[in-house]
Amino acid sequence: VVSWTALLTAYAQNGHFTEAKSLFLEMPERNTVSCNAMLAAYAANGDMASSRALFNDMHGERDAVTWSTMITGYARNGDVREARKIFDAQPKCQCDVTAWNAMISGYGLCGDVDAATSLFAEMTTRDAVTWNSMLAAYAQNGHILAAKALFDSMPYKSLVSWTSLLVAYAESGHIDEARLMFDAMPRRDVVARNAMLSAYSQAGYIADARQLFDDMPVRSTVTWNAMIAGYGQNGLGGDAILLFQQMDVEGIPTDDITFVSVLDVCGSVAELQLGEIVHREVEAIGIEIGVTLGNALVTMYGRCGVLDLARQLFDGMPERD
RNA sequence: GCCCAUGUCGCUGUCUG
Numbered sequence: 358v359v360s361w362t363a364l365l366t367a368y369a370q371n372g373h374f375t376e377a378k379s380l381f382l383e384m385p386e387r388n389t390v391s392c393n394a395m396l397a398a399y400a401a402n403g404d405m406a407s408s409r410a411l412f413n414d415m416h417g418e419r420d421a422v423t424w425s426t427m428i429t430g431y432a433r434n435g436d437v438r439e440a441r442k443i444f445d446a447q448p449k450c451q452c453d454v455t456a457w458n459a460m461i462s463g464y465g466l467c468g469d470v471d472a473a474t475s476l477f478a479e480m481t482t483r484d485a486v487t488w489n490s491m492l493a494a495y496a497q498n499g500h501i502l503a504a505k506a507l508f509d510s511m512p513y514k515s516l517v518s519w520t521s522l523l524v525a526y527a528e529s530g531h532i533d534e535a536r537l538m539f540d541a542m543p544r545r546d547v548v549a550r551n552a553m554l555s556a557y558s559q560a561g562y563i564a565d566a567r568q569l570f571d572d573m574p575v576r577s578t579v580t581w582n583a584m585i586a587g588y589g590q591n592g593l594g595g596d597a598i599l600l601f602q603q604m605d606v607e608g609i610p611t612d613d614i615t616f617v618s619v620l621d622v623c624g625s626v627a628e629l630q631l632g633e634i635v636h637r638e639v640e641a642i643g644i645e646i647g648v649t650l651g652n653a654l655v656t657m658y659g660r661c662g663v664l665d666l667a668r669q670l671f672d673g674m675p676e677r678d
Numbered sequence: 679g680c681c682c683a684u685g686u687c688g689c690u691g692u693c694u695g
């Protein structure tokens with residue numbers, strides 16, 4: 358069961374929902390852990406109805422993970438009310454911090470900062486994630502002052518806390534504050550550096566962004582994506598394209614967002630030829646063209662004036678939003 | 679008794695703009 362479940366999760370986390378599902382159905386044996394994994398897989402695929410059906414079947418087989426998986430599933434699929442119902446339906450003796458944390462995050466996600474705050478206040482046992490979840494709820498909903506106040510009162514600050522606040526400053530246009538946070542951080546990882554890189558480019562400080570990029574000891578796909586998007590957003594489409602090509606040369610793994618960013622640049626500077634090359638590359642690599650990539654391709658062709666191709670792609674999309 | 683599978687917090691993107 359352990360290896361079947363591990364495989365199921367691997368499929369689900371790489372977007373192979375169909376394979377995950379048939380694996381689940383073919384498993385010789387299922388337990389709470391494998392059912393929990395499938396609950397999460399359904400939720401990641403937006404299928405809360407199936408998730409709920411399985412949850413209902415799990416009656417005596419539910420554990421703490423089951424409950425928090427359902428809470429997160431509903432929250433991420435835009436149904437906080439149902440998430441809260443699940444939260445309230447938990448056996449009361451089950452004081453699982455993770456479920457509380459998930460519920461706070463759910464409220465943060467849907468913008469209900471007040472509900473997050475009161476839940477946070479009710480908690481008697483908080484862990485590091487609890488504090489960070491509350492911080493994120495403030496930070497991601499524009500409550501910068503509240504975020505800062507909470508940050509200052511936090512018993513333990515992790516990289517997550519620092520980065521959350523840094524991003525909140527950057528996105529509200531307080532680049533100097535963001536930079537102060539970055540400089541004051543006790544240590545920095547690749548996520549923190551990526552956040553600062555984006556902060557620079559959002560503020561138009563593209564040279565600082567590039568400097569940071571060059572100085573980074575470790576770069577992730579997100580780093581490259583952020584730099585490419587930064588060039589694009591600052592009107593430096595040529596540099597964006599160069600960087601994309603360098604990614605290829607250096608064998609850096611790409612993802613959907615890489616292609617979306619590059620296609621966006623192609624569209625904005627009407628680089629039809631490169632857009633077509635990227636399109637072919639996407640197909641060559643065999644990435645599935647889902648809504649995200651499909652939208653980017655349609656937009657790119659549209660901006661380049663190739664409306665018939667844009668329309669053809671649109672018609673061929675298996676899913677649209 | 680211990681180890682291996684599942685859940686909660688921070689970074690990048692397209693349309694609407």
